[in-house]
Amino acid sequence: MTLDNIKSVYFVGIGGIGMSAIARYFLHIGLTVGGYDRTPSALTEKLSEEGAHIHYEENVDLIPEACKDKETTLVIYTPAIPAQHKELVYFQQGGFEIQKRAQVLGTLTRTLKGLCAAGTHGKTTTSSMAAHLLHQSHVDCNAFLGGITKNYGTNYILSEQSPYVVIEADEFDRSFHWLTPYATVITSTDADHLDIYGTEEAYLESFRKYTSLIQPGGFLVMHTGLKMQPNTQEGVTTYTYSIEEGDFHAENIRIGNGEIRFDLISPLGNIKDINLGVPVTVNIDNGIAAMALAQIAGATEEEIRRGMETFSGVDRRFDFRVRRPDMVYLSDYAHHPAEIKQAMLSIKQLYEGRRIKVIFQPHLYTRTRDFYKDFADALSLVDDVVVTDIYPARELPIEGVTSDLIYDNLRPGIQKRKCKKEEVLDIVREGGFDVLVTLGAGDLEDYSGEIAKILA
Numbered sequence: 001m002t003l004d005n006i007k008s009v010y011f012v013g014i015g016g017i018g019m020s021a022i023a024r025y026f027l028h029i030g031l032t033v034g035g036y037d038r039t040p041s042a043l044t045e046k047l048s049e050e051g052a053h054i055h056y057e058e059n060v061d062l063i064p065e066a067c068k069d070k071e072t073t074l075v076i077y078t079p080a081i082p083a084q085h086k087e088l089v090y091f092q093q094g095g096f097e098i099q100k101r102a103q104v105l106g107t108l109t110r111t112l113k114g115l116c117a118a119g120t121h122g123k124t125t126t127s128s129m130a131a132h133l134l135h136q137s138h139v140d141c142n143a144f145l146g147g148i149t150k151n152y153g154t155n156y157i158l159s160e161q162s163p164y165v166v167i168e169a170d171e172f173d174r175s176f177h178w179l180t181p182y183a184t185v186i187t188s189t190d191a192d193h194l195d196i197y198g199t200e201e202a203y204l205e206s207f208r209k210y211t212s213l214i215q216p217g218g219f220l221v222m223h224t225g226l227k228m229q230p231n232t233q234e235g236v237t238t239y240t241y242s243i244e245e246g247d248f249h250a251e252n253i254r255i256g257n258g259e260i261r262f263d264l265i266s267p268l269g270n271i272k273d274i275n276l277g278v279p280v281t282v283n284i285d286n287g288i289a290a291m292a293l294a295q296i297a298g299a300t301e302e303e304i305r306r307g308m309e310t311f312s313g314v315d316r317r318f319d320f321r322v323r324r325p326d327m328v329y330l331s332d333y334a335h336h337p338a339e340i341k342q343a344m345l346s347i348k349q350l351y352e353g354r355r356i357k358v359i360f361q362p363h364l365y366t367r368t369r370d371f372y373k374d375f376a377d378a379l380s381l382v383d384d385v386v387v388t389d390i391y392p393a394r395e396l397p398i399e400g401v402t403s404d405l406i407y408d409n410l411r412p413g414i415q416k417r418k419c420k421k422e423e424v425l426d427i428v429r430e431g432g433f434d435v436l437v438t439l440g441a442g443d444l445e446d447y448s449g450e451i452a453k454i455l456a
Contacts, residue, residue, distance in 0.1 A: 003107065006074045010067040011035035012088050013078035014054055015044045018101050018170070021144045021156035022076065027051055028158055034064040036087055060090045070096045076104055079173045080394050105144060106178030108165050112142060115293045118169035118176055118210060119187030119223070121339040122286050126185055128314045129283075129290035129307075131157055131166040136310065137294070137303035141166050147333075150312035164297050169210070171203075172196065176210050183219035183296045185241075185289040186211070189228045190338040195366035195395075204228045221248065221292045223285075239267065241288050243281075248292045250284050255349070264288065268295040271304055277311035280318050280346040316445060318343070321452040328354075328435045329455050331448045335363040335441035337374035344381040347437060357384040357433035359424060361440035362406060363391050365398040372405035380411035384433065388421050391442025421447075428454050 009026045011019050014035025020043045027033050027050050034053040037044055044054050055062040067073050075091045075098045091098055108114070115134075117127035124146040131143035132151050140162035145155045157166075169176035169184060172193055189207050191200040207228045214220055216235035224242040232238060240246035243253075250262040260279040264271040271291070276283050287308055294304050313319065322329035328351065334340045340360070347356060360379060362368045368375070368390055379385045387407045403418065410416050419427060421444060428436065428451050436455065438444055 007072040008032035008066045009074045011076050013037060013081045015041050016078055017146055017155050019078055020047055022101060022104055023047055023052055024156045032066040034067045058086050060087055070094055076101055102175035102178040105167050109180045112165040113163050113182040114179060115164055115166045116169040116179055116181040116184040118184055120190040120192045121336055122187035123168050125286045125314055125317050126187055126289045127166055127168040129286060129311055130293040132311050133290055133294040133299055133304055133307035134297055136307050137299040139297050139299050147314035147317060149314055171206060174206055179213060181214050183293055184214060185221045185293060187223055187289060189226050192336055194370045219296050241292060243284050248288050264291055266295060271301050274305055275309040277309055278313040278318055281349055282342045282346050321448055322455045327455055329452060331438045333441050334439050337371050337378045340378040344378060351435045354434040356382045356435040358382050358437045358439060359386040361388045361391050361442045361444040362403050363441040364393055365390055365395050365401045368405060369398060369401045373409050375406045376409035380414060384415040385410055386417045386419055386427060388419055425450060
């Protein structure tokens with residue numbers, strides 16, 4: 001099946017960030033779109049308003065008739081959907097064309113020039129920055145992102161004329177192996193998803209294979225110091241980057257008065273006096289990677305400088321919900337120890353001398369089991385830590401694995417506390433902090449609006 005003979009598309013798990021972006025693409029080009037998700041959300045409601053037929057009960061009878069013709073229907077599913085899901089089984093037994101989201105994105109990277117951001121962490125912000133830089137430039141782009149950009153209120157950008165598509169390349173379930181990038185950034189390769197990969201070596205090998213998929217004549221932009229050794233095809237240009245060294249790096253960094261400014265040193269042309277729209281130090285790294293992709297695609301110096309200054313960020317990535325002289329509250333999606341360490345260091349630098357409280361909701365039993373000591377070390381960089389119960393997502397409990405593993409390994413002497421998610425609002429009301437950070441990829445985010453009201 002090719003994109004040319006598809007008339008309808010059905011999504012099993014349509015409400016996810018990545019799935020909903022592709023659903024919007026197919027709606028835009030005029031196809032019938034249907035889908036199932038477990039619960040309604042702002043994303044599914046928006047898709048329904050745009051014409052998608054969505055239901056929330058696992059029931060074959062609720063699948064739109066237009067999506068029951070196997071000759072003209074493409075079925076897309078997310079790996080988070082259980083194999084025994086009734087609707088997925090119906091399509092499998094009916095002989096439908098069934099693809100993972102990543103397979104569809106792979107088709108797009110062969111139809112358009114794929115500019116991809118891969119890595120254990122930083123890929124959502126980097127890809128969103130790159131998409132903004134290009135969309136507001138003369139180059140423009142299509143984009144399928146892993147977060148809702150504040151500039152556009154969506155995780156999806158469509159261009160009628162640009163040959164480029166920006167894609168967040170996800171290593172979960174080896175999804176990024178379906179892609180054929182024209183240019184890709186690799187931000188980091190800190191071991192993760194060991195429930196899928198088993199060992200760090202297998203995780204690194206997966207990234208190595210990903211580098212072999214870059215098109216001849218394309219580009220690899222790797223962060224310095226990665227354990228992974230690339231395996232690119234002949235004709236691929238490889239660059240390195242980081243804040244302090246590499247082919248792309250920053251010089252003349254100035255931090256103060258709520259701003260971060262720096263100069264980009266680049267083999268494709270230096271750019272002076274860049275002003276970070278979201279001024280946290282980790283975004284210097286992300287910004288360098290995004291600007292490298294934008295320069296490869298042909299954005300000009302002035303377009304890149306303007307784009308960096310006007311980038312407003314991504315929901316749940318250093319997402320400031322309250323920002324006053326006396327009180328700051330930000331929500332962050334960080335759920336890997338390396339991400340949390342970066343977040344803690346950035347926040348301590350921004351708010352030196354302020355009382356910082358962090359509330360962390362661990363994500364997945366396997367990730368907690370594999371990295372609990374690293375989580376404790378990263379959280380111990382601040383002096384006041386609250387740890388909630390684990391958010392299980394797709395997993396069943398593992399005997400002996402609870403958030404106590406993290407709590408018990410926190411640095412002696414810091415103020416620490418365990419709680420259930422439902423107790424978080426009461427802890428916020430107690431106060432005793434100038435800066436509050438909620439961390440994690442789970443449903444603690446559901447309370448962020450109420451937390452902001454309490455602090456406002």
